[in-house]
Amino acid sequence: MKIVVAHNRYREAQPSGENTIVDAEIAQLTAAGVEVLPFLRSSDEIPSMPRSAKALLPISPIYAPRAQRELGRLLDEHRPDVLHLHNPYPLLSPWVVRTAHRYGVPVVQTVHNYRQVCSSGLYFRDGAICQDCRGRALGVPAIVHRCYRGSRAQSALMATTLAAHRGTWRSVDRFIALTTSIAEHLRDYGIPEQRIVVKPNAIPDPGVPVPLGTGFLFLGRLSPEKGLDLLLEAWRRHPDGSLGPLRVAGDGELRPLVEEAAAQRADVTFLGPLDRDGVHAALVASAVVLATSTWHDVLPTVIIEALAAGRPVLGTALGGIPFLVGADTAEPAGWVVPPNPAALADALPAAVAEAASRASAARTRYERTFHPDVVTRRLLDIYADTARTAESDRRSAQ
Structure with a gap:
């Protein structure tokens, strides 16, 4: 072929x-x-x-x-x-x-992504889900709000491209x-x-998972749609140290938010951007991986990496996250919750308590669905x- x-x-x-x-x-x-x-x-x-x-x-x-x-x-x-x-x-x-x-x-x-319809491809604008261009012959809202690269001219070009x-x-x-x-x-x-x-x-098979580490890992772009502010607000609802460590890896515009949280709490560690070896080490050190997107995230690769490593995932019920976690299967590889601080805060202790019982399901879902x-x-x-x-x-x- x-x-x-x-x-x-x-x-x-x-x-x-x-x-x-x-x-x-x-x-x-x-x-x-x-x-x-x-x-x-x-x-x-x-x-x-x-x-x-x-x-x-x-x-x-x-x-x-x-x-x-x-x-x-x-x-x-x-x-x-x-x-x-x-x-x-x-x-x-x-x-x-x-x-x-x-x-x-x-x-x-x-x-x-969603670029058949949305000029930015995200269905996300000004910190919230936006689908204003769905069903329109021309995505005028994308032009008005400068959705493509912050430019009205480039947004007009992309909206015209999608229509054409x-x-x-x-x-x-x-x-x-x-x-x-x-x-x-x-x-x-x-x-x-x-x-x-x-x-x-x-993603390539990293091999047989090692025993779970401790606490949570957030790994990804530090930008508003990835829900970092949602995570930190939920995390602050628990006493310092009560959930184990929260490790945050990545870089982006919300980096100061993480650095401030790490300075204020002993249970928050900012790892910065990581290479492949660093990502593997962070996964091994953790028990649960977080995917707290506030947009309809299509397919966060970090979830597949977590499953391959036998780490269950706590995510928001948006986009492809429920599918990746297998939320509607008999043995889900984690938990999904509405994208609000209260729901996420309630789920964090449960994830700590149930992580070991979901680890096997996480690896099995990888082997059956995401193995090369x-x-x-x-x-x-x-x-x-x-x-x-x-x-x-x-x-x-x-």
């Missing part, structure tokens, strides 16, 4: 879980014997572009001519079975879907929804049920079915 993986990498200065997942998926597919043809661009290329190329950047989300020419040559030369698209912005453009179809190549897209490519997205042969929540988003957007499959991401062997087999089945369906449709049209 021959697959083109198309992805516009996010800037390295802003670490992206999506970049990491795409790299891991390419490695997993290659290990499974798939011939992967990467068609990758990076936003880090933009500063070094010639002036003529930079002049075209404002229209590239709608139509990126250079990317279409280069993709056309790749498709013509290699004749792949499927093109697998991840992020198209800004250097690829959703037009790659049309280019692939022009060469008779079906398209699978993994949906990592509504038909493009609806022509995608198969959508990979990372969770049931994303599947619901796609149905709401008008994608037929038969073109949506749920397949989460995978399981996920890669699922992805190969999706490619094969998409290619078969596209070929059958072509024959029917002749």
